[in-house]
Amino acid sequence: MAQYTTVNGSVALITIQNPPVNALRAAVREGLFNAIQKASSDPLVRSVVLSGQNGTFCGGADIKEFGNVSSMSGPLLVEVFALMETSMKPVVAAIEGFALGGGLELALACHYRIGHSKARVGLPEVNLGLFPGRQVIAGEALKLGLLDRVTDHNTVDTALAFAKSVEGKPLDNRRLGNRPCPPLENMDAFFEEAMKRVRSRARGASAPVVCVQAVRGAATLPFHKGMELEKVLLGTLFNSGQAQASQYCFFAERAGARWSMPSGARWDTCRALSISTAAVIGLGTMGRGITVALARAGLSVVAVETQEHQLAEAQRVVSHMLKGGGQVSYSSDLQAAAEVDLVVEAVFEDMALKEKLFKLLSSICKPGTLLATNTSTLDIDRLASCTRDPQLVVGMHFFAPAHMMRLLEVVYGPRSSPEAVATAMQLGKRMGKVSVAVGNCPGFVGNRMLKPYLEQAYFLLEEGATPELVDAALEEFGFPMGVFRMTDLSGLDVGWRIRKEEGLTGPDVPAGQPTRSRHGHRYSPLGDLMCERGRYGQKSGRGWYLYDKPGGRVARSDPWLRNFLEEYRVRNALVARPIHRQEVLERCLYAIINEGFRILDDGIAASPQNIDAIYVFGYGWPKHRGGPMFYAGQVGLARVLEGLERYHLAHPDVPHLEPSSLLRRLVASGSPPIHKWNQMVKGHRSQL
Numbered sequence: 011m012a013q014y015t016t017v018n019g020s021v022a023l024i025t026i027q028n029p030p031v032n033a034l035r036a037a038v039r040e041g042l043f044n045a046i047q048k049a050s051s052d053p054l055v056r057s058v059v060l061s062g063q064n065g066t067f068c069g070g071a072d073i074k075e076f077g078n079v080s081s082m083s084g085p086l087l088v089e090v091f092a093l094m095e096t097s098m099k100p101v102v103a104a105i106e107g108f109a110l111g112g113g114l115e116l117a118l119a120c121h122y123r124i125g126h127s128k129a130r131v132g133l134p135e136v137n138l139g140l141f142p143g144r145q146v147i148a149g150e151a152l153k154l155g156l157l158d159r160v161t162d163h164n165t166v167d168t169a170l171a172f173a174k175s176v177e178g179k180p181l182d183n184r185r186l187g188n189r190p191c192p193p194l195e196n197m198d199a200f201f202e203e204a205m206k207r208v209r210s211r212a213r214g215a216s217a218p219v220v221c222v223q224a225v226r227g228a229a230t231l232p233f234h235k236g237m238e239l240e241k242v243l244l245g246t247l248f249n250s251g252q253a254q255a256s257q258y259c260f261f262a263e264r265a266g267a268r269w270s271m272p273s274g275a276r277w278d279t280c281r282a283l284s285i286s287t288a289a290v291i292g293l294g295t296m297g298r299g300i301t302v303a304l305a306r307a308g309l310s311v312v313a314v315e316t317q318e319h320q321l322a323e324a325q326r327v328v329s330h331m332l333k334g335g336g337q338v339s340y341s342s343d344l345q346a347a348a349e350v351d352l353v354v355e356a357v358f359e360d361m362a363l364k365e366k367l368f369k370l371l372s373s374i375c376k377p378g379t380l381l382a383t384n385t386s387t388l389d390i391d392r393l394a395s396c397t398r399d400p401q402l403v404v405g406m407h408f409f410a411p412a413h414m415m416r417l418l419e420v421v422y423g424p425r426s427s428p429e430a431v432a433t434a435m436q437l438g439k440r441m442g443k444v445s446v447a448v449g450n451c452p453g454f455v456g457n458r459m460l461k462p463y464l465e466q467a468y469f470l471l472e473e474g475a476t477p478e479l480v481d482a483a484l485e486e487f488g489f490p491m492g493v494f495r496m497t498d499l500s501g502l503d504v505g506w507r508i509r510k511e512e513g514l515t516g517p518d519v520p521a522g523q524p525t526r527s528r529h530g531h532r533y534s535p536l537g538d539l540m541c542e543r544g545r546y547g548q549k550s551g552r553g554w555y556l557y558d559k560p561g562g563r564v565a566r567s568d569p570w571l572r573n574f575l576e577e578y579r580v581r582n583a584l585v586a587r588p589i590h591r592q593e594v595l596e597r598c599l600y601a602i603i604n605e606g607f608r609i610l611d612d613g614i615a616a617s618p619q620n621i622d623a624i625y626v627f628g629y630g631w632p633k634h635r636g637g638p639m640f641y642a643g644q645v646g647l648a649r650v651l652e653g654l655e656r657y658h659l660a661h662p663d664v665p666h667l668e669p670s671s672l673l674r675r676l677v678a679s680g681s682p683p684i685h686k687w688n689q690m691v692k693g694h695r696s697q698l
């Protein structure tokens with residue numbers, strides 16, 4: 011856990027050993043404590059170097075221990091830090107890889123810090139519902155005074171030589187606890203402004219706000235008082251629901267990598283195909299972002315667009331985004347894809363067009379090329395059936411902007427081979443994405459769950475709500491944007507086109523069909539009516555809100571919309587009623603959750619963690635709420651079920667509000683914790 015050796019006669023080298031990231035679990039803390047004591051009491055030792063193992067200093071406190079107080083035995087971290095800081099012999103940290111959270115605090119408790127130039131240091135605990143904040147690379151850490159020296163050579167050797175050179179030197183001013191915080195002019199005004207900004211960005215998350223309080227304490231109080239305040243503040247966060255949710259998200263983000271398919275194929279038994287060249291077909295917004303993401307991942311990319319003016323514009327935009335980095339060529343000829351290892355199709359969301367393209371690609375591309383579609387809803391299997399090798403067809407559903415959004419849904423059809431899935435998952439990793447393998451159904455996981463959410467939002471408008479009211483409730487919950495601001499951004503015409511494809515609106519709707527009903531279920535034509543009036547959202551300068559110009563970003567309330575909704579209600583004999591924020595949240599969020607349970611039961615997602623990762627990293631679900639499935643567990647499954655039953659009774663023509671069978675079974679079996687839900691899934695397969 012902490013290896014102790016003596017080097018160069020007088021230097022004790024303590025090496026933290028806890029792969030993969032040297033997290034500070036109880037045994038490590040104990041090992042460190044004992045090692046420092048040993049170095050202190052050995053008369054031959056005159057200095058100490060502290061390093062990690064395998065090029066990694068320390069990833070911080072062991073997050074797995076947080077949920078398990080009983081395993082938190084041994085000395086506390088602060089006790090280890092205090093022992094180190096008060097040591098009478100200089101302690102030098104040799105930082106390679108990263109020193110994060112408690113790992114950086116450990117380094118700060120040393121008297122000197124030597125960092126490798128590529129090392130990363132920071133306090134990212136805010137992402138775990140604890141404070142504080144960001145990470146920096148060694149060069150910046152040196153400027154900030156977090157490191158004393160940066161080296162390109164062997165960090166441990168450099169630290170050993172350095173330790174020798176400071177033996178016997180006074181340590182008082184090297185102990186951070188003795189160093190005063192430099193005074194700031196207008197300290198109060200500074201912290202008030204900081205608090206205002208942090209609060210507005212935190213969107214209900216406590217950790218960033220409490221962090222400002224702790225930093226203020228550290229800057230204004232004597233050291234020990236600051237420490238006492240920090241202890242109290244940390245106590246408020248440590249066992250909070252938000253911290254649990256954020257820590258759950260940390261593991262959910264990584265859980266997708268251990269994917270499995272209903273066939274039993276899984277991440278650790280399937281080999282990915284080797285991919286070094288790719289073609290992206292269709293250079294609209296998505297295609298451009300995908301090109302950038304693939305090029306940044308080191309692939310040689312040919313970007314194909316048959317419309318010359320679109321190709322020229324894409325070339326300009328992509329080159330600008332890549333700033334000279336990345337290997338991209340451009341072509342207006344599909345033949346350019348003949349020799350590539352991977353094709354990502356990103357053309358218009360039109361089945362006939364995509365089918366034609368897949369047929370063509372299948373005849374053009376060399377045998378063994380992986381064909382991926384970026385469709386967000388269409389049937390992967392139908393596309394696969396147009397090709398010579400259906401086992402080499404998968405969905406790679408990127409999210410806009412594709413070079414920035416973390417999520418990648420990798421969609422396997424019934425005929426996709428495990429190797430094809432493994433390849434797409436590995437590519438996701440190379441692009442730095444959170445990749446989740448999901449089954450094939452309309453909308454896959456993310457958009458399938460989005461549908462009932464949008465539907466509820468429209469119904470709430472019919473019943474008397476306004477876009478402002480609905481959005482305010484959702485933004486207060488923690489979404490970066492409410493549903494109406496979000497659809498204004500993504501474009502109302504996207505859903506309109508899909509509804510036309512589905513025959514829900516447009517010329518395919520049979521004459522005499524009631525305006526607000528389809529197939530015997532409630533339907534809101536509000537989105538269609540908006541599009542028929544040219545209100546596509548930000549792109550047309552008008553949608554659920556008004557913008558100063560087409561493409562404008564600042565949303566204003568639109569009196570036109572209020573009249574439009576009033577007239578619509580009158581026309582359809584609807585009487586507006588006051589709608590409470592709680593109803594908005596319950597109907598919108600429970601509808602998402604309910605569909606999530608159906609998706610789990612259908613085997614489209616392999617675990618609730620996978621669904622939550624999709625919602626947090628692709629749909630803006632607030633991390634401090636842990637994703638929709640985790641949130642359902644926090645609210646209480648029985649309460650979610652009761653809410654759905656109540657709303658379904660009030661709206662019997664809305665099938666999405668009818669509680670899913672899995673939710674009912676879970677409640678009937680006593681609402682087990684989330685990691686046991688899979689045991690209740692239809693045709694349950696073992697979890698990894």
Ligand SMILES: CC/C=C\C/C=C/C(=O)SCCNC(=O)CCNC(=O)[C@H](O)C(C)(C)COP(=O)(O)OP(=O)(O)OC[C@H]1O[C@@H](n2cnc3c(N)ncnc32)[C@H](O)[C@@H]1OP(=O)(O)O
Binds near residue numbers: 031110135
């Ligand atoms: C009680 C005291 C309270 C407060 C003071 C201190 C608080 C803390 O220190 S909280 C922890 C702060 N540290 C972090 O937030 C760092 C979290 N880790 C990461 O950012 C990354 O894992 C990494 C940069 C350290 C490494 O990245 P990478 O090389 O890409 O590997 P993975 O992310 O896939 O991680 C590998 C493996 O390790 C597990 N893991 C990582 N960090 C921790 C940790 N701090 N505790 C426990 N486990 C950790 C991670 O889950 C992966 O395992 P699985 O694939 O099995 O999930």
